[in-house]
Amino acid sequence: MSAIIDAPAKCELRSVIRFLQAEGHSAAEIHRRMSRVYGENFMSDGVAREWCRKFKDGRNDVHDEGGQGRKSVISDDLVKRVDSRVKENRRFTITALFTEFPEVSRSVLYSIVTEQLDYKKLCASWVPKMLTDGHKTGRMASALEFLERYHDEGGNFLKSIVTGDETWIQYDTPETKRQSQQWMHSNSPNKPKKFKQTFNNRKTMATVFWDQQGVLLVEFMEPGTTITAAVYCETLRRLRRAIQNKRRGKLTAGVVLIHDNARPHCWSNSTGSQTIWMGHFRSSAIQS
Structure with missing residues (x-):
């Protein structure tokens, strides 16, 4: 008796079925002959008959396609059509896409979008504000002027720059989960715990100005007040005194004051438009 071939590949079994069927053997005879070589449990009689029927109907491929032995429905034309729909509406859902391609399943559509077309769903990034063409032109002009001055003056120009910004500071600064980490054994009985706390929602705005050497001025806004033109001018006077001291x-050499146009330090001028503090000022600019 010949040796039994253990764990044969599915494509091998189907190739043998196709060969024997081509010789004119019946499905029952094919199953008996193969059971002597591959063992009685190599394939059920029903499955062997099903493959005989498939090869008789014209199938030539012995490999699985699209799972469960079905031929894959993903074609180049389908991929191109799905890509076209995605580009028309980037916020599509797989369910909405399915209504346009009911001939394929949702899982196939998801595979086309993520694997064939390599799309990923990304969230929009938050930006402080939408810049107008005037804002962009002003920033470009200032940037070009700064580059020209750096080219002419070199390191001395960088030393003359004073910049500032605002930030909200909470009255309570809770410890983060990462800050609470400790080195301990995994089986330690006294593992650290962190309890939820109710923190004070009060906060205050801090204005900070600095240059290449360090911080020049730190101011905290009085509760219940807002930054207006008068308040900001007073801040500039205190900044001048801080630079002087x-x-x-x-x-005397000249100060280049750079300040952006984020919401906390904007105000309306006589024409009602917002003034952007971004430019260069000599000492005379903050005299009074």
Whole structure:
């Protein structure tokens, strides 16, 4: 008796079925002959008959396609049509896409979108505000002027820059989960615990100005007040005094004040439009 071939590949079994059927053997005879070589449990009689019927109907491929032995429905034309629909509406859902391609399943559509077309669903990024063409032109002009001055003055120009910004500071600064980490054994009985706390929602705005050497001025806004033109001018006066005391000769040489146009430090001028503090000022610009 010949040796039994253990764990044959499915494509091997189907190839033998196709060969024997081509010789004119019946499905029952094919199953008996193969049972002597591959063992009685290599394939059920019903499955062998099903493959005989498939090859008789004209199937030539002995490999599985699209899972469960079915031929794959993914074609180049289908991929192109799905890609066209995706480009028309980037916020589509697989369910909505399914209504346009009912001939394929949702799982196939998801596979086409993520694997064939390599699309990924990304969220929009938050930005501080939408810049107008005037804002963009002003920023470009300032940037070009700064580059020209750096080219002409080099490191001295960088030393003359004073910049500032605002930030909200909470009255309570809770410890983060990462900050609470400790080195311990995994089987330690006294593992650290962190309890939920109710923190004070009060906060205050801090305005900070600094240059290449360090911080020049830190101010905290009084509760119940807002930043107006008068308040900001007073801040600039205090900044001038701070530069005068901490950086001897800096005002005489000239100060380049850079400030952006985020919401906390914008105000309306006489025409009602917002003024952007981004430019260069000599000592005379903050005299009074």
